[in-house]
Amino acid sequence: MHSSLFHRYHGLGNDYLVCHQSVAAQFSLAQISRICDRNYGIGSDGLLIDIDDEDVPRVRIINPDGSEAEKSGNGLRIYARYLFDTKRVGHAPFLVNTLGGQVSCEVTEGAHQVIVDMGQAKFSPSALPAHVDGEQMLDQPLVVAGHSLNVTLVSMGNPHCVVRVEKLDLQWVHQLGPLIETLAIFPKRTNVQFVEVIDRENINIGIWERGAGYTLASGSSSCAAASAMRKLGLVDDSVTVTMPGGQLAISFSGDFMVNMRGPVQKIAEITLDADCFYDLK
Numbered sequence: 001m002h003s004s005l006f007h008r009y010h011g012l013g014n015d016y017l018v019c020h021q022s023v024a025a026q027f028s029l030a031q032i033s034r035i036c037d038r039n040y041g042i043g044s045d046g047l048l049i050d051i052d053d054e055d056v057p058r059v060r061i062i063n064p065d066g067s068e069a070e071k072s073g074n075g076l077r078i079y080a081r082y083l084f085d086t087k088r089v090g091h092a093p094f095l096v097n098t099l100g101g102q103v104s105c106e107v108t109e110g111a112h113q114v115i116v117d118m119g120q121a122k123f124s125p126s127a128l129p130a131h132v133d134g135e136q137m138l139d140q141p142l143v144v145a146g147h148s149l150n151v152t153l154v155s156m157g158n159p160h161c162v163v164r165v166e167k168l169d170l171q172w173v174h175q176l177g178p179l180i181e182t183l184a185i186f187p188k189r190t191n192v193q194f195v196e197v198i199d200r201e202n203i204n205i206g207i208w209e210r211g212a213g214y215t216l217a218s219g220s221s222s223c224a225a226a227s228a229m230r231k232l233g234l235v236d237d238s239v240t241v242t243m244p245g246g247q248l249a250i251s252f253s254g255d256f257m258v259n260m261r262g263p264v265q266k267i268a269e270i271t272l273d274a275d276c277f278y279d280l281k
């Protein structure tokens with residue numbers, strides 16, 4: 001029996017538990033959901049599983065509903081910081097593997113800022129996947145619950161449906177986010193962002209995450225929303241993304257290669273008690 005040690009971090013209020021693969025192997029997906037539950041478990045926006053028996057460190061990203069995500073921006077910054085805290089990496093850039101591709105990470109400013117080369121934003125619906133006609137869906141109308149939305153589809157390795165609005169109202173995120181997440185056109189569901197362009201260097205976003213619901217911040221959502229607005233020609237190559245939890249710096253090079261920089265803070269190390277699962281079948 002391995003000890004059930006979890007390391008808890010947050011990036012702009014998007015909080016994750018990190019554990020070693022030997023710890024995660026003890027739990028079913030239902031138990032992982034319980035661990036992430038804010039009332040009946042430790043509580044988190046997801047679980048990051050550290051795989052350390054390969055050449056390049058690999059992270060598996062489990063949403064609170066037990067589904068697995070291909071990529072996570074805040075999750076990657078947090079995993080990079082965890083690798084730094086456990087002395088597996090230093091300040092030099094290093095690679096991390098995810099289901100959604102390989103990324104490069106760098107832990108800077110003590111350990112409180114992490115830079116991630118998130119890879120290429122892709123606009124082909126098949127990359128999400130999404131069942132829509134055409135080679136790209138850029139600021140196209142999509143009717144949801146009687147509302148006609150301006151939608152751009154982006155894959156950052158994980159799927160994103162970016163809704164451009166004149167004025168951001170978080171009520172719409174709560175109301176339409178879950179409906180968009182589960183539309184039949186998204187066979188693997190999707191993350192959702194509502195985006196207001198402030199000027200050519202600033203956007204505000206509200207986020208509904210696949211498998212997690214409303215969150216204060218999301219790294220891959222910030223990359224997707226900034227990429228969508230860049231593709232539409234509404235922002236320049238450096239964009240500050242403001243979310244309820246705080247700000248991330250996103251920049252572009254080459255053909256939509258996306259770089260993200262932002263903070264990470266450690267909260268606690270927590271040992272789970274097996275009694276947490278007493279009432280689970």
Ligand SMILES: N[C@@H](CCC[C@H](N)C(=O)O)C(=O)O
Binds near residue numbers: 218
């Ligand atoms: N919070 C994350 C995104 C986590 C994965 C997402 N819920 C999905 O299912 O794709 C981020 O910071 O990117």
